[in-house]
Amino acid sequence: MLTSQRKQYILEQLARDGQVLSKDLSVRFEVSEDTIRRDLRELAAAGRLQRVHGGALPSSSAVATFAERKTLKTDAKKTIARKGAELISAGQVVLIDGGTTTSELIKCLPDDLQITVVTHSPSIALGLTDHPAIEVILIGGRLYKHSIVTVGAAAVEGIGNIHADIFFMGVTGIHPEAGLTTGNYEEACIKRAFSGRAAETVVLVSPEKINAASPFVIGNLGLINTVVVDSGTDENWLSSIEEKGVTVVTA
Known part of the structure; x- marks a missing residue:
């Protein structure tokens, strides 16, 4: 699976479940938790989610001006x-x-x-x-x-x-x-x-x-x-x- 496809799945699961866990994503995609953390870090930098201990939550749109x-x-x-x-x-x-x-x-x-x-x-x-x-x-x-x-x-x-x-x-x-x-x-x-x-x-x-x-x-x-x-x-x-x-x- 391409990195872009994996990130899209992460965002879809986040929208559906309200949170994602790094460990569960690692098992789901058969990649290391380091890889998942890198995905979450890049998505967070793009403003798509908020990283928390062990995973991520949806990023609030209420931080706009x-x-x-x-x-x-x-x-x-x-x-x-x-x-x-x-x-x-x-x-x-x-x-x-x-x-x-x-x-x-x-x-x-x-x-x-x-x-x-x-x-x-x-x-x-x-x-x-x-x-x-x-x-x-x-x-x-x-x-x-x-x-x-x-x-x-x-x-x-x-x-x-x-x-x-x-x-x-x-x-x-x-x-x-x-x-x-x-x-x-x-x-x-x-x-x-x-x-x-x-x-x-x-x-x-x-x-x-x-x-x-x-x-x-x-x-x-x-x-x-x-x-x-x-x-x-x-x-x-x-x-x-x-x-x-x-x-x-x-x-």
Whole structure:
């Protein structure tokens, strides 16, 4: 079998099963694990998958630029955001991560909702400037332009002074075994810091994030309490998430 044919099979199995294991592929193709690792390395370099220990997972498309991500699964994001907004109660302190789905979330907040929003996203803060009843606290730091959020020591210090009721975390991938991942190391640190200051952590999961992975780990699924998903989400995936103790809310 040609290398190109083997790589195509790997991608097809990845799309079908949500993961591939180097050892199993080695047996299947009767080649060494070193050969399989080289295939996975080259596919990863081309952005076709995310290598993990022992194999690979689908690469998340949610690591694209903010402008590009705004065009991904827009209808699903709006539906999920509306359901997520129902989890917010008056009087709460709400941490909102940067991202395209959380940008839809703030559009769904009622005009009479009185809450305090804490965010490290200038876009989220600006999106709430005309809301009549929401107080906004913007966490400072170095601007990470790719995601339009602040990161760094100043951001972590600011987060440490907050006790929040709920945190809406943005991720680029969520997988039962690989956990919660994102495309930038400092962003992962900020997300963990936010989660540690909230009584409840929620992830709004649009379809392109499911069973996908990115290079930097935020944490395992024990870090979150709830996921909000589209009604068409695969039942087997939902069951695997619930087995980890995470509550599933379907939009």
